[in-house]
Amino acid sequence: MNLISIRIITSRIEEMVNFYEQAIGGTAIRYTPDFAEVKTKTATLAIGSTRTLQFFGGDSVAQPAQNRSVIIEFLVDDLQQRFEELEGLFKDQIVQEPTLMPWGNNSLLLRDPDGNLVNLFTPVTPEAIAKFGDR
Numbered sequence: 001m002n003l004i005s006i007r008i009i010t011s012r013i014e015e016m017v018n019f020y021e022q023a024i025g026g027t028a029i030r031y032t033p034d035f036a037e038v039k040t041k042t043a044t045l046a047i048g049s050t051r052t053l054q055f056f057g058g059d060s061v062a063q064p065a066q067n068r069s070v071i072i073e074f075l076v077d078d079l080q081q082r083f084e085e086l087e088g089l090f091k092d093q094i095v096q097e098p099t100l101m102p103w104g105n106n107s108l109l110l111r112d113p114d115g116n117l118v119n120l121f122t123p124v125t126p127e128a129i130a131k132f133g134d135r
Contacts, residue, residue, distance in 0.1 A: 005037070005044035006072065008116065009062040013049040015113040020045060022089060023110065023118060024074050025082075045072065065114040072118050075132060079106045079122035086110075104128030 010016045017028045017036045028036040034049040053059050076082045083098050086108075095117065096109040104125030110118045123129045 003043060005046045007046035007048055008064075008072075008112075008114070009048050009050060009053065010064045010114050011050045012064075012113050013047060016047050019093075019112050020047065023086065023112075023120065024076070025085075040074070067114070067116050070116065071109075072112075072116060074118070074120050076120050076122055079108055079120060082120055083108050100124065104131075 008016060013034065013036070017030070017038075020026070020038045021028050024038065024040070026038050026040070028038045028047070030036045034051045036047045038045045038047070050059065050064055053061050056062070079098055087094070090110055093110045093112070094108070095111055096107070098106050098108050101107050101121075104123055104127050105121040106124050107119055107121040110120070112118055123132050
């Protein structure tokens, strides 16, 4: 079994898609006005509007902007460079500026438009670099 994607349900689909495109430097594939995906080498972040909940049993299945337990993480080549590119753009969304974590990653913590935590990180210690290999 492989984790293929994580889906965020939102009532602010355009803001969310734009945020993730800018945060990770990718381009979303917009399949419909209510569904988009941002693909990386190893997984996909899917973003669906609340209107897509009708296909899963109705509005009570998921509620947007209610997450307080998950951090969405993206491995980036050079966190400091990415931070410098995003600092002005996401000034109000920065939770923690680049910080070296005890497990060897340099980490930038942001909040997306729905308040979900987003961690952009680069492994910097030999152990952390080895852990992520060629990803």
